[in-house]
Amino acid sequence: MSDRSTIYEVASRSGVSTATVSRVMRNGDGFSPATRDRVLAAASELGWVPNGPARGLASRRAGIVGLVFPDLGGSGDAEEESPLFVDEVIRGAERAATAAGDAVLIVSAHQASGRKLTYSVAGKVDGFVVMARSLADHDTAALAKTVPIVVLANHSARHGLDFVSADNRGGSREVTDHLLAVHGYTDIAFVGGPSRSPDSQERFAGFRAALSAAGRRPPTAPDARGNFTEAGGRKATEQLLASGRRPRAIVYGNDEMAVGGLAALRAARIKVPTDVAVTGFDDIATSRHLRPALTTVRQPMRDLGERAVDLLFARIADPTAERRSETLPVALVVRGSCGCRGRGGRVGGGTS
Amino acid sequence: MSDRSTIYEVASRSGVSTATVSRVMRNGDGFSPATRDRVLAAASELGWVPNGPARGLASRRAGIVGLVFPDLGGSGDAEEESPLFVDEVIRGAERAATAAGDAVLIVSAHQASGRKLTYSVAGKVDGFVVMARSLADHDTAALAKTVPIVVLANHSARHGLDFVSADNRGGSREVTDHLLAVHGYTDIAFVGGPSRSPDSQERFAGFRAALSAAGRRPPTAPDARGNFTEAGGRKATEQLLASGRRPRAIVYGNDEMAVGGLAALRAARIKVPTDVAVTGFDDIATSRHLRPALTTVRQPMRDLGERAVDLLFARIADPTAERRSETLPVALVVRGSCGCRGRGGRVGGGTS
DNA sequence: TTGTAGGCGTTATCAT
DNA sequence: ATGATAACGCCTACAA
Numbered sequence: 001m002s003d004r005s006t007i008y009e010v011a012s013r014s015g016v017s018t019a020t021v022s023r024v025m026r027n028g029d030g031f032s033p034a035t036r037d038r039v040l041a042a043a044s045e046l047g048w049v050p051n052g053p054a055r056g057l058a059s060r061r062a063g064i065v066g067l068v069f070p071d072l073g074g075s076g077d078a079e080e081e082s083p084l085f086v087d088e089v090i091r092g093a094e095r096a097a098t099a100a101g102d103a104v105l106i107v108s109a110h111q112a113s114g115r116k117l118t119y120s121v122a123g124k125v126d127g128f129v130v131m132a133r134s135l136a137d138h139d140t141a142a143l144a145k146t147v148p149i150v151v152l153a154n155h156s157a158r159h160g161l162d163f164v165s166a167d168n169r170g171g172s173r174e175v176t177d178h179l180l181a182v183h184g185y186t187d188i189a190f191v192g193g194p195s196r197s198p199d200s201q202e203r204f205a206g207f208r209a210a211l212s213a214a215g216r217r218p219p220t221a222p223d224a225r226g227n228f229t230e231a232g233g234r235k236a237t238e239q240l241l242a243s244g245r246r247p248r249a250i251v252y253g254n255d256e257m258a259v260g261g262l263a264a265l266r267a268a269r270i271k272v273p274t275d276v277a278v279t280g281f282d283d284i285a286t287s288r289h290l291r292p293a294l295t296t297v298r299q300p301m302r303d304l305g306e307r308a309v310d311l312l313f314a315r316i317a318d319p320t321a322e323r324r325s326e327t328l329p330v331a332l333v334v335r336g337s338c339g340c341r342g343r344g345g346r347v348g349g350g351t352s
Numbered sequence: 353m354s355d356r357s358t359i360y361e362v363a364s365r366s367g368v369s370t371a372t373v374s375r376v377m378r379n380g381d382g383f384s385p386a387t388r389d390r391v392l393a394a395a396s397e398l399g400w401v402p403n404g405p406a407r408g409l410a411s412r413r414a415g416i417v418g419l420v421f422p423d424l425g426g427s428g429d430a431e432e433e434s435p436l437f438v439d440e441v442i443r444g445a446e447r448a449a450t451a452a453g454d455a456v457l458i459v460s461a462h463q464a465s466g467r468k469l470t471y472s473v474a475g476k477v478d479g480f481v482v483m484a485r486s487l488a489d490h491d492t493a494a495l496a497k498t499v500p501i502v503v504l505a506n507h508s509a510r511h512g513l514d515f516v517s518a519d520n521r522g523g524s525r526e527v528t529d530h531l532l533a534v535h536g537y538t539d540i541a542f543v544g545g546p547s548r549s550p551d552s553q554e555r556f557a558g559f560r561a562a563l564s565a566a567g568r569r570p571p572t573a574p575d576a577r578g579n580f581t582e583a584g585g586r587k588a589t590e591q592l593l594a595s596g597r598r599p600r601a602i603v604y605g606n607d608e609m610a611v612g613g614l615a616a617l618r619a620a621r622i623k624v625p626t627d628v629a630v631t632g633f634d635d636i637a638t639s640r641h642l643r644p645a646l647t648t649v650r651q652p653m654r655d656l657g658e659r660a661v662d663l664l665f666a667r668i669a670d671p672t673a674e675r676r677s678e679t680l681p682v683a684l685v686v687r688g689s690c691g692c693r694g695r696g697g698r699v700g701g702g703t704s
Numbered sequence: 705t706t707g708t709a710g711g712c713g714t715t716a717t718c719a720t
Numbered sequence: 721a722t723g724a725t726a727a728c729g730c731c732t733a734c735a736a
Contacts, residue, residue: 004498006713017723022715030721047497052476053414054713056405057728064416064457064476087439094460103457103473105416108446121455124404124416145399146356259641286638289611358729369707374731382705406729409712 005046014042025050064103065312066125067093067305068118070134071110084284085301086131089152092305093129100313102126109134115142122146127316129308132198148319150312152304154198162315164307164326168199168281171297171330172206172251173213175279178295178332179249180214183339185277189247191236191257192222200228203253203281223247226257233257237264248276249338255280255287255296262290262337273339283333292336300328357398366394377402416455417664418477419445419657420470422486423462436636437653438483441504444657445481452665454478461486467494474498479668481660484550500671502664504656506550514667516659516678520551520633523649523682524558524603525565527631530647530684531601532566535691537629541599543588543609544574552580555605555633575599578609585609589616600628601690607632607639607648614642614689625691635685644688652680 011018016035023030024039031039043049056062069086090106097104105125109117118135122128122143130140132153141159143149151163179185190207193200208218224240226232233252237260240250252258258280265272272278272292280287283298307326315321334340363370368387375382376391383391395401408414421438442458449456457477461469470487474480474495482492484505493511495501503515531537542559545552560570576592578584585604589612592602604610610632617624624630624644632639635650659678666673686692 008713018714019716019724020722023722026715032721035721049471049475049498051409051713052473053405053408054728055475055715057403057409057730058713058715060715060728062405062476066455087442090439090442090458091460094458098460098469101472103418103459103476105455105457106442106446107455108443108450117450119401120453121404123401123407124414124455146401285636286641289638290641291643359731360729370730371708371732372706375706378731384705387705403729405714406712407731409714410729410731412712412731 004051005048007048007050010039010042010046010048013046014038022050062124062126063101064105064125065093065097065309066105066107066121066128067131068107068109068128068134069131071108085282085299088301089131089305089308092302092307093309094305095302096306096309100309102313104309115139118143119146127312129305129312148312148315150308150315152308154202160323162311162324164304164311164328165198166299166304167327167330168202169206169209171281171299171332172203173210174206174330174332175281175295175297175338176207176210176251177213178334179251179277179279179338180210180216183249183277185248186216187247188249188251189223189240189245190219191224191226191233191240191250191252191261193226193228193253193257195225197228200253207251222253226253226260228254228256230256230260230263233260234264235260237261238268241268241270246276250276250278252278252280255282255284255294258294258296258337259286259290262294273337277339278337280337287333288335290337295335295338295340296333298331298333300330303328356403357400359400359402362391362394362398362400365398366390374402414476414478415453416457416477417445417449417661418457418459418473418480419483420459420461420480420486421483423460437634437651440653441483441657441660444654444659445661446657447654448658448661452661454665456661467491470495471498479664481657481664500664500667502660502667504660506554512675514663514676516656516663516680517550518651518656519679519682520554521558521561523633523651523684524555525562526558526682526684527633527647527649527690528559528562528603529565530686531603531629531631531690532562532568535601535629537600538568539599540601540603541575541592541597542571543576543578543585543592543602543604543613545578545580545605545609547577549580552605559603574605578605578612580606580608582608582612582615585612586616587612589613590620593620593622598628602628602630604630604632607634607636607646610646610648610689611638611642614646625689629691630689632689639685640687642689647687647690647692648685650683650685652682655680 007018007021011021020031020035021039024036067090094104107121127148129150129152144161149161151161153163154165154168179188190204192204204222211218224236226236250261252261258278261278262272270276280294280296283296287294287296311324359370359373363373372383372387373391376388419442446456459473479500481502481504496513501513503513505515506517506520531540542556544556556574563570576588578588602613604613610630613630614624622628632646632648635648639646639648663676
């Protein structure tokens with residue numbers, strides 16, 4: 001009730017040594033079924049569970065992996081970034097960690113507090129999965145000197161860190177191809193995310209690749225940019241329209257911006273997809289409820305989290321192994337905003 | 353690089369004792385600025401951070417709080433429950449914990465694996481915040497015998513556990529009042545959630561209270577029930593219509609079901625809000641993008657997480673203190689689905 | 705302001 | 721199959 005009991009009490013209560021209790025609690029072998037039952041019974045009666053810290057200290061493994069994700073500026077009412085993405089990744093990570101008997105410690109990082117905040121928990125985990133844009137590059141690098149790390153983003157190749165990412169480029173190319181090939185649209189605008197965002201860069205690259213492959217000359221820069229938020233997408237679209245541009249289709253860097261874009265287009269009395277087709281990237285929950293429903297690209301968010309944790313475990317197991325990375329396939333989700341009829345489901349597989 | 357250094361190395365490298373290094377790392381006082389700098393420099397050079405487990409063992413505090421949330425059946429494509437709620441709570445908890453220098457460990461619990469899963473991490477944390485419907489009641493009770501717990505749900509009063517919840521009853525009563533007083537609707541149906549869900553029960557109670565206060569005789573049971581999912585809401589609505597009932601308004605137990613309901617009504621060629629008004633509960637992200645946008649009740653999800661963690665800290669600090677509980681106010685969010693014009697924002701405050 | 709030393713509750717190594 | 725018994729890395733009185 002008050003003071004938690006220890007392995008000693010459980011040991012004496014069940015008439016065995018602490019070593020045996022330890023063995024039983026670790027599900028290993030080296031004890032008879034009878035002994036096992038006695039120990040478990042004693043533990044249960046005392047409401048005892050092995051002390052994590054003591055365990056971690058002795059075994060040199062906390063049994064906890066940390067997940068650093070970008071702080072979604074909870075202050076205002078403006079959704080700074082798609083929360084869904086983060087949450088799904090968290091779930092995937094939790095699943096993979098649990099499967100391996102570990103737990104997940106979450107850390108929200110505001111770019112600023114990055115270093116300090118992260119160090120305060122670095123000692124509590126066996127390693128970190130660091131999501132893109134949660135830490136400044138140099139902070140990530142510094143952190144990597146203290147504990148094993150796997151980055152969840154496109155780049156970081158230059159940092160020599162393990163990483164896993166979605167095939168942003170391939171997905172972007174796929175939607176663009178769809179617009180080009182299936183609908184025959186040729187004048188397509190691209191509304192990108194932050195210029196420094198690797199994801200944003202990759203998606204633009206995919207857009208360009210599709211255009212090039214179709215024999216068209218791709219632009220050297222996005223027609224407009226937003227910060228991956230709904231408001232940003234609206235503003236970027238307004239600018240695009242204000243500049244006099246009237247593309248037949250607009251490829252947005254992500255769903256949230258597409259949502260904002262849809263609002264801007266509606267305000268400008270431009271019909272979607274009749275006058276202009278629209279596509280996004282991410283497939284957030286809202287997308288299928290819009291009208292027209294948004295044609296977009298779905299990322300395997302859960303899988304991203306899982307794979308990142310798996311790579312982390314591998315890295316922890318062998319700190320000197322060669323650098324590894326994985327790119328997960330994405331899937332085109334065709335709905336109404338591109339001009340296709342009905343609310344069709346996913347189409348095609350991913351890219352490698 | 354390979355083996356992590358210890359406090360001893362940092363101590364000798366900076367020419368002080370381990371006690372002093374410890375003091376510096378805990379941000380306490382009792383050391384000169386010069387010493388502080390030397391220690392920090394040494395630590396930085398060695399890439400050293402205090403070993404969490406060792407620290408936890410010695411101080412008897414892991415510096416970690418656990419958050420148990422319901423497993424959102426990641427298997428199928430059906431969203432079993434509003435993920436937003438869980439995620440926002442997680443964020444709130446993370447914030448409160450961080451503010452106190454602690455970290456948050458997340459644990460997804462499938463009703464089944466509840467006991468086992470949870471015990472495997474019970475030793476790693478100083479206490480748990482257990483979200484509603486993540487653990488069976490008896491598992492929660494059992495867990496509470498091992499570590500301090502705060503429940504995030506309406507009931508649990510009977511278990512004598514601390515808890516924090518949103519004012520489900522008040523919010524439900526408020527939307528219903530709105531339908532009654534502002535719109536003058538009298539024939540209002542209620543589509544509830546799982547009968548065993550405390551949230552569901554409270555919301556129905558609020559619905560009844562509003563009706564009673566308006567001099568109408570409230571039903572003894574919801575007109576239909578769903579499992580808080582979109583599919584469930586659709587099905588429940590179809591049943592309602594199939595039974596021949598044609599209410600002037602439908603109050604749904606949550607937003608997801610309202611979304612499904614909207615689809616069912618559309619399929620039945622029943623116009624919202626012209627023919628029938630609709631309201632939800634939760635204010636999920638999708639709600640404001642629907643058309644008509646959904647009138648609903650917003651819960652202070654983030655705050656719920658924060659308060660729960662705060663209560664947990666208090667409980668950890670004083671295990672023998674009296675039981676405490678808190679009910680947080682909710683806010684009515686009036687949009688188009690109830691019949692109000694435009695996309696008005698929030699209205700009124702909460703209830704106590 | 706700083707140092708000394710015992711102990712925190714397990715795990716893991718060696719025995720038996 | 722089961723026991724002794726050193727670590728494990730840090731905190732925290734207690735001293736100085």
